[in-house]
Amino acid sequence: MRDKLYKWIPWVVLFIVLIIYPHVAGIYYTNFFVRFAIYALFAVSLNLLLGYMGVLSFGHAMFFGTGAYMTAIVLTHIEGFPLLPAVLVGGVTGGVLALILSPLLVRVSGTAFAMLTLAFGQLIFVAALKFREVTGGEDGVGGYPIPPLSIPGIISIDMKDQVSFYYFAVVVVAICLYILWYYTKTPFGSLIVGIRDNAMRVSYLGFKLSHTKAINLIVSGVFAGIAGAIFALFQNLVSTIGVLDIGNCFLPLLMAYIGGIGSFFGPIVGSAVLHVLEFLVIRFTERIGLVNGVIFIVVVLFAPMGLVGLLRMVKERWFTRSANQMSTGTSS
Amino acid sequence: MNILETKGLYHDFSGLEVLFNINFQVEEGERHAVIGPNGAGKTTLFNVITGTYTPRRGKVFFKNKEITGAKPHRLARIGMGRSFQITSTFSRLTTFQNLRMGILSKRGIRFNLFRKLDKMKTITNETDEVLKRINLDGERDIPASLLSYGKHRSLEVSLAMSTDPELVMLDEPTAGMSKDETHTAVELIRRLTEGKTMVIIEHDMDVIFSLADRITVLHLGEILAVGTPNEIRENQAVKDAYLGEMEEE
Numbered sequence: 147m148r149d150k151l152y153k154w155i156p157w158v159v160l161f162i163v164l165i166i167y168p169h170v171a172g173i174y175y176t177n178f179f180v181r182f183a184i185y186a187l188f189a190v191s192l193n194l195l196l197g198y199m200g201v202l203s204f205g206h207a208m209f210f211g212t213g214a215y216m217t218a219i220v221l222t223h224i225e226g227f228p229l230l231p232a233v234l235v236g237g238v239t240g241g242v243l244a245l246i247l248s249p250l251l252v253r254v255s256g257t258a259f260a261m262l263t264l265a266f267g268q269l270i271f272v273a274a275l276k277f278r279e280v281t282g283g284e285d286g287v288g289g290y291p292i293p294p295l296s297i298p299g300i301i302s303i304d305m306k307d308q309v310s311f312y313y314f315a316v317v318v319v320a321i322c323l324y325i326l327w328y329y330t331k332t333p334f335g336s337l338i339v340g341i342r343d344n345a346m347r348v349s350y351l352g353f354k355l356s357h358t359k360a361i362n363l364i365v366s367g368v369f370a371g372i373a374g375a376i377f378a379l380f381q382n383l384v385s386t387i388g389v390l391d392i393g394n395c396f397l398p399l400l401m402a403y404i405g406g407i408g409s410f411f412g413p414i415v416g417s418a419v420l421h422v423l424e425f426l427v428i429r430f431t432e433r434i435g436l437v438n439g440v441i442f443i444v445v446v447l448f449a450p451m452g453l454v455g456l457l458r459m460v461k462e463r464w465f466t467r468s469a470n471q472m473s474t475g476t477s478s
Numbered sequence: 479m480n481i482l483e484t485k486g487l488y489h490d491f492s493g494l495e496v497l498f499n500i501n502f503q504v505e506e507g508e509r510h511a512v513i514g515p516n517g518a519g520k521t522t523l524f525n526v527i528t529g530t531y532t533p534r535r536g537k538v539f540f541k542n543k544e545i546t547g548a549k550p551h552r553l554a555r556i557g558m559g560r561s562f563q564i565t566s567t568f569s570r571l572t573t574f575q576n577l578r579m580g581i582l583s584k585r586g587i588r589f590n591l592f593r594k595l596d597k598m599k600t601i602t603n604e605t606d607e608v609l610k611r612i613n614l615d616g617e618r619d620i621p622a623s624l625l626s627y628g629k630h631r632s633l634e635v636s637l638a639m640s641t642d643p644e645l646v647m648l649d650e651p652t653a654g655m656s657k658d659e660t661h662t663a664v665e666l667i668r669r670l671t672e673g674k675t676m677v678i679i680e681h682d683m684d685v686i687f688s689l690a691d692r693i694t695v696l697h698l699g700e701i702l703a704v705g706t707p708n709e710i711r712e713n714q715a716v717k718d719a720y721l722g723e724m725e726e727e
Contacts (some may be wrong), residue, residue: 329591332594333588336582350550354551421670
């Protein structure tokens with residue numbers, strides 16, 4: 147009982163911190179946190195493929211980007227479109243795109259998967275650039291109305307207010323992260339890890355590989371799309387450079403690798419590290435990519451399981467050392 | 479009754495013929511060994527039957543239903559299990575997690591997204607029972623890749639059995655084992671395949687003669703002889719092609 151209580155304490159603390167954060171930190175840092183949260187969700191959705199299923203996606207921005215675009219387009223063209231459905235539209239778009247691509251993507255793994263996702267990602271990037279009538283080309287889609295969060299007749303919260311939007315974004319991201327965490331703990335989640343370790347054996351045990359991989363791909367696409375939708379609501383501007391470009395493909399990859407692909411929370415840590423880093427580096431230089439790249443190389447060389455993996459290792463060593471000390475202490 | 483039967487099976491790799499008119503039969507409940515020199519086509523025969531490859535010509539029947547070219551997962555679901563010559567477990571998962579994968583399949587839990595696996599007590603208990611039965615309960619939480627060779631091979635065979643198949647195909651389960659390990663493995667196989675049909679590829683003649691009810695000898699992609707262990711031991715053609723060579727060694 148007591149153990150259970152202790153387990154809840156960090157979460158309660160986190161909850162309280164998240165509530166008072168915007169009132170203490172001010173608008174700049176509040177928006178800073180929203181960006182971090184959006185990319186944390188994006189990176190975790192990517193890690194379903196990278197860390198859990200063991201395939202490297204070089205085009206994950208296509209799910210994020212199409213989700214963002216669709217939300218923006220829907221809000222532009224349909225007057226009075228409500229907030230939550232706008233978020234769902236983003237998720238559905240990401241999921242549908244994953245569904246469309248899945249017949250091809252589930253057939254390949256390794257380098258072929260990376261190249262195929264890169265190709266599709268770039269294809270969609272260029273298509274969005276050229277399909278000016280709908281996507282606005284290089285200018286993108288912007289200035290669409292941000293609907294309030296309303297339950298008819300009861301409450302209506304203005305989402306143009308940045309603090310309100312902070313709460314909305316944090317709640318949506320938290321719910322999504324919880325769903326994804328739960329997903330990895332289900333029997334189906336364990337199957338995905340089995341595919342990473344030995345896909346052939348999974349099929350010889352009676353599981354249909356293609357369907358299993360496709361579902362994971364779609365789940366990953368849906369949540370990347372939701373991240374994109376929140377991004378669209380947050381920025382009130384969606385343009386190809388920013389949501390669909392190659393930089394946005396690599397950013398969540400860097401986050402996942404730096405935080406650690408072997409853990410569910412790794413990409414969240416990665417998002418936090420890269421955002422703080424960007425915040426610090428931007429005062430001295432605009433070449434953030436250069437700094438990110440160096441950090442990436444250092445992590446890959448010295449902590450291949452990422453920061454969370456490094457932390458685990460240190461913790462284990464610490465425990466074994468203190469256990470050893472205790473045993474020698476008692477014996478002497 | 480034949481549980482497994484192939485009719486006029488041919489297979490080649492880019493023109494190199496590996497299987498040549500194979501009419502292979504396994505009766506229900508028997509322990510059937512497939513032997514033959516290296517390159518005789520034993521593993522290819524396994525691969526063609528279990529869905530790794532589709533045969534170029536010929537048909538495969540399982541429980542009187544045609545299964546030619548059926549995918550591995552489909553065969554697993556209708557009761558065929560197999561193990562591999564080169565150990566093929568989930569190396570980063572623990573022994574427990576490895577076997578749990580098979581138990582999930584056996585129970586038909588494939589797309590469950592609404593319950594936590596750790597909370598599914600029946601699955602956990604059943605997996606722990608299996609671990610005890612195969613004497614790997616002491617290695618429950620060790621990643622498969624860190625198991626000793628003998629135990630890793632035991633896990634390999636147990637994984638094939640974990641889905642509770644009617645017919646299990648074991649591809650050299652004792653390959654590379656010491657004499658002691660082989661002895662333990664043979665006992666394990668005997669115990670696990672009790673009341674089931676088994677097809678086994680082996681090189682160790684002691685294992686074959688102690689385990690098998692019937693033997694099929696493959697040579698250069700063709701069936702050279704079929705019979706009981708004694709019949710095979712006395713068969714002149716087999717002696718010339720295979721056993722003689724083994725005895726000289």
